Amino acid sequence: xxxxxxxxxxxxxxxxxxxxxxxxxxxxxxxxxxxxxxxxxxxxxxxxxxxxxxxxxxxxxxxxxxxxxxxxxxxxxxxxxxxxxxxxxxxxxxxxxxxxxxxxxxxxxxxxxxxxxxxxxxxxxxxxxxxxxxxxxxxxxxxxxxxxxxxxxxxxxxxxxxxxxxxxxxxxxxxxxxxxxxxxxxxxxxxxxxxxxxxxxxxxxxxxxxxxxxxxxxxxxxxxxxxxxxxxxxxxxxxxxxxxxxxxxxxxxx
Ligand SMILES: [Zn+2]
Ligand SMILES: [Zn+2]
Numbered sequence: 001x002x003x004x005x006x007x008x009x010x011x012x013x014x015x016x017x018x019x020x021x022x023x024x025x026x027x028x029x030x031x032x033x034x035x036x037x038x039x040x041x042x043x044x045x046x047x048x049x050x051x052x053x054x055x056x057x058x059x060x061x062x063x064x065x066x067x068x069x070x071x072x073x074x075x076x077x078x079x080x081x082x083x084x085x086x087x088x089x090x091x092x093x094x095x096x097x098x099x100x101x102x103x104x105x106x107x108x109x110x111x112x113x114x115x116x117x118x119x120x121x122x123x124x125x126x127x128x129x130x131x132x133x134x135x136x137x138x139x140x141x142x143x144x145x146x147x148x149x150x151x152x153x154x155x156x157x158x159x160x161x162x163x164x165x166x167x168x169x170x171x172x173x174x175x176x177x178x179x180x181x182x183x184x185x186x187x188x189x190x191x192x193x194x195x196x197x198x199x200x201x202x203x204x205x206x207x208x209x210x211x212x213x214x215x216x217x218x219x220x221x222x223x224x225x226x227x228x229x230x231x232x233x234x235x236x237x238x239x240x241x242x243x244x245x246x247x248x249x250x251x252x253x254x
Contacts, residue, residue, distance in 0.1 A: 014128045015129050016126070016143075017082055019080065019141045020080065021142075035163075038167060038206060041202050042167055042206075045174065045195075045199050046173075046174045046203075047061060048187065048191075049177055049178050049199060050170075050183070060170065067159060067163045074156040074159055078145070081143070081152070083134075083143070083144050084131065084132065085121040087103055087117055087132075088130045092113070104116070106118060107119070113129065117130050118132060120133040124144045126144070127143070129144075131144045132147045132148065133147035138153070157220055161217045161221060164210045164214040165210075165214065168214065171203050171206055174199075
C-alpha cells in the first residue's frame with residue numbers, strides 16, 4: 001500500500017480494519033460456540049420441558065429471542081466498527097491534505113504509523129493501528145475498543161449479563177419441572193423418549209457456565225461503570241496503577 005507521499009509503508013500492510021479482519025482469534029469461535037450451544041439448549045431443553053402453550057411460555061421465548069437478537073446485533077456492531085483515530089485515517093487514507101491545521105496542531109506522534117495522533121490515542125500492536133481514546137484490545141471480539149465502539153461494548157456486556165441471569169433463572173425452573181416428572185410428556189411428544197437424565201446433565205453444564213461467566217461479566221460491568229464515573233479508560237487506569245498518568249507508550253511520543 002502506498003502512502004500519500006508514495007513511500008511504501010510497512011506498518012500498514014497488516015492493518016486490521018475490524019474484528020472480522022484476518023487473522024481471526026480463536027476466542028471469537030469459542031464465544032460463538034458457547035452462545036450458540038446455550039441458545040440451542042435453551043430452546044431444546046428449557047422451553048420444551050416447560051412448554052404448556054400458555055401466554056407465559058411465549059413471554060419467555062420472546063424475552064430470550066429479543067436478548068439473543070440484541071446480542072448478535074451488538075457483537076456485529078462492536079466487531080465491524082473501525083475505532084481508528086480519524087486524524088490518522090485522514091493522513092493515511094484520505095484525499096484531504098494532511099497539513100490542515102487540525103492535524104498539524106496535534107502535539108502527539110505515532111512513530112509506528114508515522115502520523116500525528118490525538119492525545120488519548122494509543123497504537124494497538126494487535127490491530128497495528130492507532131485507536132482513538134483507546135480502552136483495550138478485546139480478543140473475544142478481535143477488535144479494539146475505543147471512542148467509536150465503547151458505548152456499544154458496554155451495552156454488549158450488559159446484554160450478555162441479562163441473558164446469563166435470565167437463562168440461569170429458567171434453568172432452575174426447568175430443573176424443578178423435570179425433577180417432578182412434569183416434562184416427561186413433552187419430551188416424549190417432541191423427542192419420542194424421556195430425556196430426563198440428558199436434560200439434567202446439559203442444564204447442570206449451562207448452570208455452571210452461567211455462574212462462571214456471570215461472575216466475570218458482573219465484575220467487568222462494575223469496573224467499567226466505575227471507570228466511566230471517573231472519566232477514565234481501562235488503559236489510562238492501567239497507567240495510573242503503574243504510576244504513569246500520561247500516555248508514554250513507546251509508539252506515541254510527544
Ligand atoms: Zn499508530
Ligand atoms: Zn487492537
